Amino acid sequence: MDIAQLIQTVALYALPVIFSITLHEAAHAYAARYFGDPTAWTLGRVTLNPMKHIDPMGTIVLPLVLYFATSGAFLFGYAKPVPVNFGRLRNPKRDMVWVALAGPGVNFLQALVWGVALCVLQGAGVTEPFLIKMCQGGVLVNVVMCVFNLFPIPPLDGGRILVGLLPLRQAVVVSRIEPWGFYIVMALVVTKVINTFWMLPLMGLSFDAIDLLLSPLRALLS
Numbered sequence: 001m002d003i004a005q006l007i008q009t010v011a012l013y014a015l016p017v018i019f020s021i022t023l024h025e026a027a028h029a030y031a032a033r034y035f036g037d038p039t040a041w042t043l044g045r046v047t048l049n050p051m052k053h054i055d056p057m058g059t060i061v062l063p064l065v066l067y068f069a070t071s072g073a074f075l076f077g078y079a080k081p082v083p084v085n086f087g088r089l090r091n092p093k094r095d096m097v098w099v100a101l102a103g104p105g106v107n108f109l110q111a112l113v114w115g116v117a118l119c120v121l122q123g124a125g126v127t128e129p130f131l132i133k134m135c136q137g138g139v140l141v142n143v144v145m146c147v148f149n150l151f152p153i154p155p156l157d158g159g160r161i162l163v164g165l166l167p168l169r170q171a172v173v174v175s176r177i178e179p180w181g182f183y184i185v186m187a188l189v190v191t192k193v194i195n196t197f198w199m200l201p202l203m204g205l206s207f208d209a210i211d212l213l214l215s216p217l218r219a220l221l222s
């Protein structure tokens with residue numbers, strides 16, 4: 001792996017990734033506090049300080065190892081999970097959905113913000129490749145994080161949303177998957193099942209939605 005290429009990749013994606021992770025986890029923590037559980041608040045997780053959310057192994061070491069080991073073909077990482085005591089939520093089953101949805105929702109909004117920045121730069125005639133690629137990377141990183149976390153297997157956000165939406169009996173069955181959920185997801189990632197049947201279709205829909213939302217701005221700036 002070319003070390004210069006690695007440095008360039010890290011420089012381009014560092015800011016988008018840090019914002020993506022930080023705001024995702026902070027959104028979970030804020031939503032939990034809003035709906036009645038102050039656990040994350042008391043632990044200082046309702047913050048934009050990335051050091052509170054970064055897991056040294058999952059956020060830094062694992063992605064770098066995978067990047068070198070696969071020549072950039074496969075990346076995976078995770079942040080420090082926000083602790084939520086769902087029993088302390090005012091309406092645990094319903095509010096679980098909103099707490100889980102907060103993270104991916106913020107990622108989609110961030111993708112839209114990076115898209116706005118890209119439109120403004122292009123509309124102003126800015127052609128600096130680094131800035132353009134960083135904005136494009138910001139859209140991509142946040143769409144990936146949004147869509148991946150919505151996959152409906154706990155402990156991913158989509159799994160918690162599914163548990164909150166299902167009738168009680170079915171919700172209990174799905175929630176029992178959680179201790180093995182990480183390994184199931186990793187297996188599906190490695191075998192490219194998630195990529196083929198989940199990530200690519202939903203990412204395509206997300207990009208289409210962002211393009212549609214940005215179309216008035218593009219028309220204004222053209």
